[in-house]
Amino acid sequence: MATDYKIRVQNVTKEYDLFKTQSEKLRSFFAINRKPVPHFWSLMGISLEVKAGETLGLIGVNGSGKSTLSNIISGIIPQTTGVVDVKGDTSIIAIGAGLRGNLTGQENIRLKALMQGLTNEEIDGLMDDIVSFADIGDFLYQPVKSYSSGMKSRLGFSIAVHVNPDILIIDEALSVGDDTFYQKCLDKITEFKEEGKTIIFVSHSLKQVELMCDQVAWIHYGTLHEIGDTTKVVGDYRDFVKWFKGQSKKDKRKFQRSMKQNQKDFDIDQYQASVVEERKTADPTEKNVEAKVKKDFYGSVISEKMSAGSRILTVLTLALFVFFCWTNVSGHSIRQVISEPSSLVHPTDHIDTTGSLK
Ligand SMILES: Nc1ncnc2c1ncn2[C@@H]1O[C@H](COP(=O)(O)OP(=O)(O)OP(=O)(O)O)[C@@H](O)[C@H]1O
Numbered sequence: 001m002a003t004d005y006k007i008r009v010q011n012v013t014k015e016y017d018l019f020k021t022q023s024e025k026l027r028s029f030f031a032i033n034r035k036p037v038p039h040f041w042s043l044m045g046i047s048l049e050v051k052a053g054e055t056l057g058l059i060g061v062n063g064s065g066k067s068t069l070s071n072i073i074s075g076i077i078p079q080t081t082g083v084v085d086v087k088g089d090t091s092i093i094a095i096g097a098g099l100r101g102n103l104t105g106q107e108n109i110r111l112k113a114l115m116q117g118l119t120n121e122e123i124d125g126l127m128d129d130i131v132s133f134a135d136i137g138d139f140l141y142q143p144v145k146s147y148s149s150g151m152k153s154r155l156g157f158s159i160a161v162h163v164n165p166d167i168l169i170i171d172e173a174l175s176v177g178d179d180t181f182y183q184k185c186l187d188k189i190t191e192f193k194e195e196g197k198t199i200i201f202v203s204h205s206l207k208q209v210e211l212m213c214d215q216v217a218w219i220h221y222g223t224l225h226e227i228g229d230t231t232k233v234v235g236d237y238r239d240f241v242k243w244f245k246g247q248s249k250k251d252k253r254k255f256q257r258s259m260k261q262n263q264k265d266f267d268i269d270q271y272q273a274s275v276v277e278e279r280k281t282a283d284p285t286e287k288n289v290e291a292k293v294k295k296d297f298y299g300s301v302i303s304e305k306m307s308a309g310s311r312i313l314t315v316l317t318l319a320l321f322v323f324f325c326w327t328n329v330s331g332h333s334i335r336q337v338i339s340e341p342s343s344l345v346h347p348t349d350h351i352d353t354t355g356s357l358k
Contacts, residue, residue, distance in 0.1 A: 004051060004052075005049040005050060005051055005052075005085075005087065006050055006051060006052040006053075006054070006086070006087050006166075006167065006198045007049065007050040007073060007084075007085070007086050007087070007167065007198065007200075008048075008049045008050075008083070008084075008085040008087075009046055009047060009048050009049070009069070009072075009073065009082070009083070009084050009085075010047045010082055010083040010084075010085075010296060011045050011046075011047055011081060011082040011083070011271075011275055011296060011297060012043055012045070012046045012047070012069070012072060012079045012081070012082035012083070012084060013041060013043050013044055013045055013046075013079065013080045013081045013082060013266075013268060013271070014041065014042040014043040014065070014068050014072065014077070014079055014080050015039050015040070015041050015042070015080040015268070016039065016040045016041075016042055017037045017038075017039055018037065018038045018039065018040055019037060038264065039264065039266075040260075040263055040264055041222055041263045041264070041266040041268075042065050042068045042222055042263070043065045043068055043069060043072075043079075043222050044222040044223050044262075044263065044266045044271065045082075045223070045271050045275075046065075046069060046082075046219070046223070046224045047082075047224065048217055048224060048227055050198055050200065051198075052087075052196065052198055053193075053196040053197065053198060054198060054199075054214045054215065055189075055193060055198075055199040055200075055201055055212055055213045055214050055215075056199070056200050056201065056213060056214070056215055056216070056217060057201045057202075057203065057209040057212070057213030057215070057216040057217070057230065057234075058070060058200065058201070058202040058203075058216075058217050058219055059203065059204070059206065059209055059216060059217075059218050059219070059233070059234065059237055060218055060219035060220055060225075060237075061220075061221075061241075061244075063221075064219045064220055064221055064222070065219045065221070065222045066171070066202045066219050067171055067172075067202065069219060070169050070171050070200055070202050071171075072084060073086070073169065073200065074169050076098075078301060079301055080268075080301065081268065081272075081297040081298060081301060082296070082297060082301070083296055083299075083300055084300075086167065098111075098112055098115070098156075099112075099144050099152060099155065099156055100144065101143060101144050101145030102143055102144075102145065103143065103144060104140065104141050104142060104143055104144070105134070105136060105139060105140040105141070105142065105144060105147070105155050106127075106131075106140050106141060108144055108155065108159070109123070109127065109130050109131075109155075109159055110123055112159045112163070113126065113159065113162075113163050116163040116165065118163060126162050126163070129162055130158045130159055130162045131158075133154075133157075133158040133161070133162065133184065133188075134151075134154045134155045134157075134158035134159075135154065135181070136151050136154060136155060139151060150178070150181075154181055157170075157185055157188075161188045161192065165197070166197060166198065167197065167198045167199070167200070168189075168192060168197060168198070168199045168200070169199075169200045169202075170189070170199065170200070170201050170202065170203075171202040172202055172203060172204070186211075186212075189201075189212060193212075199212075201213055206234050206237070206238065209230065209234060210230055210231070210234055213230050214230065215227065215228060215229065215230060215233075216228070216229075216230045216233040216234055217233070218233050218236070218237050221259040221260070221262065221263060222262075222263050222266070272293060272294070272297055275293050275296075275297075276289050276290055276293045279292075279293065326344055327344065330343065330344050332344070
């Protein structure tokens with residue numbers, strides 16, 4: 001892979017456990033689930049690069065994994081395996097993300113800008129511009145949970161473009177605005193492109209994608225189906241959509257079911273083995289390929305489940321906590337309880353002159 005990238009995504013997968021109940025979820029966290037929980041692989045090994053100053057479009061049918069990928073790149077959710085490398089001292093703004101429903105529009109502006117590293121003085125200087133671009137009137141002082149999706153999008157977009165990020169991730173933000181706002185956003189994105197910023201643009205509007213993107217990635221049921229020149233990829237995707245629309249209802253359902261089944265049946269170990277094989281074929285002289293691939297897969301991810309070590313540590317901590325509480329209640333000293341454990345079940349029953357139990 002080349003080194004002049006701004007964003008590099010390598011062998012990224014995302015697994016979701018399809019829990020039926022909260023207790024099932026909790027048991028899985030402590031890794032004590034007896035019954036296997038069904039899995040769904042939203043991403044099944046995505047690798048791509050975005051150069052600095054490039055606008056990458058992400059297209060694909062509903063549920064194909066576009067938002068999952070853009071959320072992983074923006075750090076909103078962790079990947080299950082793989083490397084996500086965002087180069088340099090980079091700030092990312094994902095438009096739809098991070099607005100707190102209970103805070104007002106104005107409070108959200110401050111919060112998001114502070115999270116981007118701006119000072120209160122800088123935010124005061126930007127506030128009027130952000131408010132006037134978002135154009136949400138008196139709603140600025142209302143909790144964001146009372147906003148329509150269009151208003152949320154306007155506010156999110158306005159904050160994002162005013163805090164001057166290096167990388168802008170736009171996930172469907174333009175699909176909910178009216179025409180005037182849409183034009184304002186397009187102008188702003190063009191300005192960003194001219195300034196050489198990197199943009200990831202997720203959209204169902206192929207016209208918008210054609211207008212704005214330098215290259216396009218077609219995400220297809222969790223896989224990277226095609227990446228490259230905008231006209232070519234969008235053209236191929238249009239052909240697929242035309243083919244799909246030409247199918248009978250029954251065949252459409254059959255196709256979708258089989259694609260989803262693929263995502264349930266995905267085997268991460270098999271995928272890892274295929275990456276090892278690929279690397280060995282590409283460079284037969286490379287040493288320790290298995291260990292390197294394992295590091296690439298799991299080296300930069302935090303497990304969402306407890307390891308055996310953490311489980312033992314948690315159980316020990318809980319046992320110690322119960323022991324100390326019990327000792328305290330029994331009125332004996334720790335030394336007494338250790339030398340005579342049965343004293344735990346025979347609490348002291350007389351009180352000395354200071355009022356403490358003995
Ligand atoms: N928290 C979750 N738990 C289980 N499955 C999830 C979760 N989040 C997303 N998914 C599944 O992952 C798949 C990809 O979802 P994602 O939102 O990334 O698709 P998308 O391409 O952005 O879709 P759309 O175009 O409709 O916005 C979908 O099948 C979705 O149901």
